[in-house]
Amino acid sequence: MKISDSSAVELRDEYQVVKQLLPLAGAHVLELGCGKAEKTRAIAQGGQVASVVALEVDEIQYAKLLQIRDLPNVSFRLGGAEAIPAADATFDIVLMFKSLHHVPVDKLDQALGEVCRVLKPGGLAYLSEPVYAGEFNEILRLFHDEQVVREAAFAAVRRAVQSGAWELVGQTFFNTAGHFDDFEQFEAQVLNVTHTHHRLSADVHAAVRAAFMRHMTARGVDFLNPIRVDLLRKAAV
Numbered sequence: 686m687k688i689s690d691s692s693a694v695e696l697r698d699e700y701q702v703v704k705q706l707l708p709l710a711g712a713h714v715l716e717l718g719c720g721k722a723e724k725t726r727a728i729a730q731g732g733q734v735a736s737v738v739a740l741e742v743d744e745i746q747y748a749k750l751l752q753i754r755d756l757p758n759v760s761f762r763l764g765g766a767e768a769i770p771a772a773d774a775t776f777d778i779v780l781m782f783k784s785l786h787h788v789p790v791d792k793l794d795q796a797l798g799e800v801c802r803v804l805k806p807g808g809l810a811y812l813s814e815p816v817y818a819g820e821f822n823e824i825l826r827l828f829h830d831e832q833v834v835r836e837a838a839f840a841a842v843r844r845a846v847q848s849g850a851w852e853l854v855g856q857t858f859f860n861t862a863g864h865f866d867d868f869e870q871f872e873a874q875v876l877n878v879t880h881t882h883h884r885l886s887a888d889v890h891a892a893v894r895a896a897f898m899r900h901m902t903a904r905g906v907d908f909l910n911p912i913r914v915d916l917l918r919k920a921a922v
Contacts, residue, residue: 686846686853688839689816689913693858696909699782699813700727702857706916707811709734712777715803717766718742718784722750722759728780729759738771740764766796771803779803779810783912786814786831786838793841801850804919809854814838816911821863824896825875828885842915854916863908868897871906 703709703724709732719725719739729737736758741747742765750761764770766781766788779800788796800810815822817832825831846853865871876885876893885893900906 686839686843686856686915688836689818689911690858691818693860693911695859696862697859699859699861699912700724700731702859702914703728703780703811704732706857706914707778707809709778711735713775714738714778714780715769715771715776716740716780716782717769717800718781718787719750719761720746720782720784722753722756722761724780724782725759726756729756734758736760738762738776740766740769766799767792769799769803773802774805775803777805777808779808781810781812783813783815785812785842786834788838790834790837793838794844797841797845798850801845801919806919806921808919810851810917810919812842812915812917814913814915816858816913818911819909820900821908821910824893827893827896828876828889839913839915842917846917850920851917852920854918857914857916858911859914860909860911863910864905865897866905867901868894871897 709728712734714728714734714737716725716737716739719741722739725737725739728734738760739750740762741750742763744763747761747763753761762770785796804810814835817835845851897906
């Protein structure tokens, strides 16, 4: 297993990667850390899944999710990966989109153990994580450097595979596109997220704005964000 691949330059929509790698039709799916439910919606409406249970640990975002009325095959619940409110062997597929590294470092092994517990034998875990590289990452690290937690998340996945509880089906590396019309949009969507309280001093805020504005064009700012997907299969009993 490798944590990054600098030769991976292909630009892809992650939902298309999901459809390519996963047998969604008829599947009972669990998504951990669903955020604004953008991928939840795509999978529920276009993946022919039987059902989706989508967990979110941020109470502010969870309250917003409960207002969604047009996804009858999705159930939103409050909870995190380290204590999944579901019975053993419930799901065919578990999805984590860039959320594993948000699990407290000392709970990573527990979280992957929970994922294994709620999957059926032979079930799949799709774990996508941001690679620590790229221009967007260089801005992010000015106020929220995630190198340590991303490395810890990868180490936990590797330990899980080495334990024998999982089979590594494969790794996929690609880039996703990120766009911001202006710094105000970046501030709203990145600096002011409710799941992480960023407290920037005036000097740091100015440095972040200056770094962002160096990429500004007449069409806004576009970033390529490198992603790694670790696809695991739970060992069959």
